[in-house]
Amino acid sequence: MSIRWQIHLLFIIQLVSMGAMEMSGPFWPVHLRSLSQSDDLFTFASIAVYVGPMLGIMLTSTFWGRLGDRFGHKAMMMRALFGLAITQLALAYANDVWLILMLRFLQGACAGYIAPAQAYGVSIESPARRAKLFAYLQVSTNVGSLGGALVGGVILDHAAFFWINFSAAILCAVCLGSVWALLPVVVPKDAGRGAVVNVAPTEKISILRSPQIVSLLTILGVLLLGRMVTQSPFSIYVLNIFDVGNWIVGLCYGLLALGFVVSASLWARHFEGRAAREVLGGMCLVIAGCVVVTLLAGATRSIFVFTAMYFIWGVLLGATTPVLTALVSRAAGDYRQGHVLGLAQSTAQFASIAGIALGGCFSQAAGLSNIYFLVGLVYAIGFVLTVFARARAFTSARPSEIPGE
Secondary structure (H helix, E strand, O other), X not given: OOHHHHHHHHHHHHHHHHHHHHOOHHHHHHHHHHHOOXXXXXXXXXXXXXXXXXXXXXXXXXXXXXXXXXXXXXXXXXXXXXXXXXXXXHHHHOOOHHHHHHHHHHHHHHOOXXXXXXXXXXXXXXXXXXHHHHHHHHHHHHHHHHHHHHHHHHHXXXXXXXXXXXXXXXXXHHHHHHHHXXXXXXXXXXXXXXXXXXXXXXXXXXXXXXXXXXXXXXXXXXXXXXHHOOOOOHHHHHHHHHOOOHHHHHHHHHHHHHHHHHHHHXXXXXXXXXXXXXXXXXXXXXXXXXXXXXXXXXXXXXXXXHHHHHHHHHHHHOXXXXXXXXXXXXXXOHHHHHHHHHHHHHHHHHHHHHHHHHHHHHHHHHOHHHHHXXXXXXXXXXXXXXXXXXXXXXXXXXXXXXXOO
């Protein structure tokens, strides 16, 4: 199987597995409401059911990534898919709120599929195509999320919630079998003493001691935090401010993902062959655009302007995570891709949790109508951090290492 087909297979497996997980995503509050004996328990559970997996991934992604660097990323992909299949099957039969919350945490801790899939892709893809690879795989995640939510809604309209999780377990098992049977084993580059001897001195330095990696991860975290601030109050905001139907809420939410899907590969191609300093300069413009778009979204009282801003926001987001992740990957060197991508995944989950918490607290303290001004402020902080990172960026990166196609 050629490398191109292996990359396409990674895309399909990630689409199906992430879609399987999102089948239940929007509907957990509905299910938990029927199981909760009090409003306080329901309120706590409806937040913890989403935060739990994020916390599990945040705490374990770096550990799994380092194991992948040592034993191979295919093994870590299979481990993650096995964890997803088992926990989804257990969730199908779980009828206790606390058991569900425990299983959701274990699901994040035992799974964490995205980071090893990215690391496996890096191990077979040309360094010059890393940004394109990360964009491609994140498009897969977004398409899977949209499709999974739709399929889950169809299942729930015609059957019990049990069948959503049971179907997801079957799909994850199929993905596990596909990885095992169709993807070749890639020997880790640091496997064996001989490879370790040849590791460049710069690659022996701790990742967390690299100012470049730390600054890139910080920027990545701030941008993801800004994105997640509106996650919890989004539907209530749209319904209260614009007085529209639920389908408009779904449309606005979907347009953000659609903007990401249509733009991510184009942004990766745009930044192809550029030095880190130049990439960060372009990122400054993108983040400045995010500031403007989110402030306009918060200021407008026209649903048409709001939906347009959400689509443009999604288009701009398509330039952030994939390209920044490619820069982080390049800065770490080929011997520690699992470690650094696991660390990036942990950073993303921490930022997501912090964003959700910040958005909830801010909407209660300062009013829901001001939530998008907070998002603009967070992006402004990200802009300042990116300006400083650009000032310190290397200008001597080799063209063959530049992310892109």
